Every structure is written in C-alpha cells, then in structure tokens.
Amino acid sequence: MLSKPIGLLGGTFDPIHIGHLRPAIEAQQALSLAEIRLIPNHIPPHRANPRCSSEQRLAMVRLAATENPGFVVDERELAKNSPSYTIETLMALREELPDTPLCFLMGMDSLLGLSGWHRWQELLDYAHLVVSCRPGWQPDYPAPVTELLAHHQTRDAEALHLRLAGHIWLADNLPIDLSATALRNLLAKGQDPRYLLPASVAHYIDQQGLYRTDAKIPLASPAQPGRK
Template sequence: MKIGVFGGTFDPVHNGHINAFAETYIGLELDQVIIVPTFTSPLKKQAGSSDSHRLNMLKLAVENYDFAEIDTFEIDQQEVTYTFDTLKYLREKYPDDDLYFIIGTDHFISFDKWKNADKLHELAKFTVLDRNDELYNVKPPFIKLNTNIVEVSSTLIRERVKTNTEVRHLMPEEVYGYIKEQRLYET
C-alpha cells in the first residue's frame, strides 16, 4: 500500500489542511492518508487549544474522507515527538508499505534542521507540496508535487475568532460549529 503521512498542530484544522492531504492522495495515487496531530511542535509555540479539542475538531473534519485516518501517536507521548520517532513507529506498524511524508515548502527549506534529517529518507519518501511552482530546487530523494494549495492560516482563524470576525468559510462547517459551541479562541 501507498500511505501518506500528514502531521501538524491543527489548531484549528482548516480547508488548507484538508486540501493538502486530499490533493496528495489524488496526486500520488495513495491508498490511505494517516493524519498525525502533534502534541507540541518542536519548531512552534504550544497550541492554543487542548489536545482533546484539536483531536475532536480533526475527527469532525475528516469523518467524510474514508481514505483518511487519524493516528494519535504523538499526542499519546505527552512530550515533544520528532518526525524521526513518529516515522520509526509508523515503519514498525506498516513494515511492508510505502510511506510518503507530506510537507510544505516551508518545512522543506528547514529540513536540514530536523532531528536525524540524514536518516529520515530511510523511513519514508518526503513529498513537498509546491505552491504554484515556487522557486525551490526540490530534487530527489524529495518528491515534488505541484498542487493547487488553499492558503489558510490557523493563526488567522484564531485571531479572527478572538475579534469576532467571519471565519466560517475557512474551515469545514462541523469544525466551525465546534469552535462556536466550545467557545474556543475567544480570549
């Protein structure tokens, strides 16, 4: 099987995230996409909402995508987990499958700073989602995938919710409803 792996904070999950994993599923002719929400990203500040809220929103966002599955490995660790550790876990779980780790150009340009960057290609194939053929020199062993990227920012969504500015169009309706019901990001 060909399995895509898509990680992130998802605080909150939005249409840009969904578009990225769906376009990769189509573009690479994947059999499945595993979505791995982080506990805490080593390169970002702590998330604005709890792990349980982020996980609940993610479940709502992907429930209609039968090729998508959520794996809580990183959240379950309750500590900073690096991509290397996650891919080792997934390689053990799916020993006979091809893993495709999905990243954007922002992560591609900082890839050399990742823990065990020199060993990551042994665990998975890294697919770089190129936003409208940006001028990055993506060469093997990386796979360049030109896709129609939907530009949305979780930070923008949190800021707009805080100021009571419209955000409904930036995320699945179920996620928007959850944010309103739980009063997330209001303060």
C-alpha cells in the same frame, strides 16, 4: 509485493483547516494513496504550545477526518509527554507497516528548512517526502536541500508505489494562503470562518467558544527546544 502507499500529515492542527486538508486531498488523488493519516501532536518541538488543548484539537481532527473519505486519525503523538519528532514517528510506523510505502506530506517551507529538523538526514530512510507548494515560498533551495533533490527527486508518481521510501515528489497543487494563526485571529474577532475549515469543525469551535478573546488558554506542558 508492497501495499499501496499511505500519506502522513502531522501538525498541531490548532485548528485544522483547508490549508492542511486541500493539499492532502490532492496528494491522495495524484498518488493513489490508500489513506491519509492525520497525526496531531501534543508537544510541538518547533513552535509555542497550541492555543487549544490536545483533547480539543483531537476532537477537531476527528471531525475533519469524518468529512473526508480515506482520512483516518493516528493518536500516537498525543500519548507522548515529550516533543514529537517526525523521525521517531516514522520509525515506529515502519516497524508496524514493513510492506507499506510511507509518504510524509509537508509544505515547501518545511522542505526549505529541513536541515533544522531532528535527524533530518534519516527521514528518507523511512518515508518518501511529498511536498506541497506554499504561497510566498520560491524554490531557492539551500545547499543541503539541493543535494537531496539531486539524488532523490522523482516526477513519477508510480515510483512511490515501487519503493518503501527514498523519493521526494514535488506536488503541483493549488496553493492556499491560509495559516492557523490568521484563522485564529479571524475567529478571535468573531468573524465567520465559513469555507476556511470543515463545517463540523467550525460548529465545534463555535459550540466550545474556542479562540475567542475571552476564551481561557489551557495549561500545557512547556515546549521543549528542538525541531521536527
């Protein structure tokens, strides 16, 4: 018998905010997930180095997790000195949790660009894909995604409990038009970020003086080419 599925949400979380958390909360409730694992990465393969250090981002993710029942932090990608590829993380989790369905949470923008991800054809061998809608992203799917949906999409939430992997579930969630870039720009101007991220995270950012125009940018290993 399979265990209850768990949700997986990866990212730089620079900083973590409601655009990350609210879709995850809705997926947790809609799919009856046992937990949501927040997986911050150290070297993102698909974008520039984060503004804050791995230690600072981990501290913010931990604070966010404590405010949300059923949320936990998985630090495995922070321990890597190489780019964090989703397929490698899913393979490691599958080995650790052989009887637990894995639900990898992503936005519609990520689904549309899935064919650019590292070993993307193998993702559904290890997890279900749970896709949240994003403002401004219409579902005009490229051919590879159209084919994936034709073979793997389900509207039945219970189906994700009955198989370890292989389904794509499109969420009907409340779209939140907020990016970490926009939030960092707001913080750099000294504006109040209230209600855009957890209060404890906002307090940590203020206490540490993060994202201010006079804040020092930490040194980090150079990002490597490639995709998630």
